[in-house]
Amino acid sequence: MVKLRLKRCGRKQRAIYRIVAIDVRSRRDGRALCKVGLYDPINNQTSLNLPAIFHFIEKGAEPTRTVYNILKKAKIFQELSGFFFNPNPLFLSTNKEAISNATMKISWRVRSWLRMNAGGMLNTCKLDGKWCFQWRMNRAEAYYFFI
The missing domain is CATH 3.30.1320.10 (Ribosomal protein S16)
Structure with a gap:
């Protein structure tokens, strides 16, 4: 590691x-x-x-x-300003206010999915030349949301 x-x-x-x-x-x-x-x-x-x-x-x-x-x-981490970071960073809080504030730019489908699955790990990465959020529930699943 x-x-x-x-x-x-x-x-x-x-x-x-x-x-x-x-x-x-x-x-x-x-x-x-x-x-x-x-x-x-x-x-x-x-x-x-x-x-x-x-x-x-x-x-x-x-x-x-x-x-x-x-x-x-x-x-x-300014682009992720609505998320709460732990001392082990990039783990999303289960605080619903923090999730709703940070996902204003993301579509309503993604927001509802995040509300139901408040857990996992969030990273930023570049995909097809654009910055995006990468939401990882486990090693197999990864979801990408463009900013």
Whole structure:
């Protein structure tokens, strides 16, 4: 399983963190699959590679709580603003108000289906060159809703 987490760089008393996609079994400073961003807590600067982040999240990578807060502060999940995110992000809340607010752009059939099946996992992905929601109930079923 792949996680998006922080990897410490810099010198003593001057920490800088890389945001990396890395296997969960690796050490904190182990070999990363891909560098997807940089976070400097002292100067409060963040640089992110958004296509790489969306690619890894689409493939099932989970950000750690700290990385998730960095991404949320950078408004990465702005297109999904009506959804409630847990510390393990991209799992949909069963709160009916959050579901109805976030699905205003989606047709009434999809809204009624979401109300009946409040569970599962929601990702964003690109399908045929357009951004869409991917709703996954299990590994076999996947539904795509265009934004």
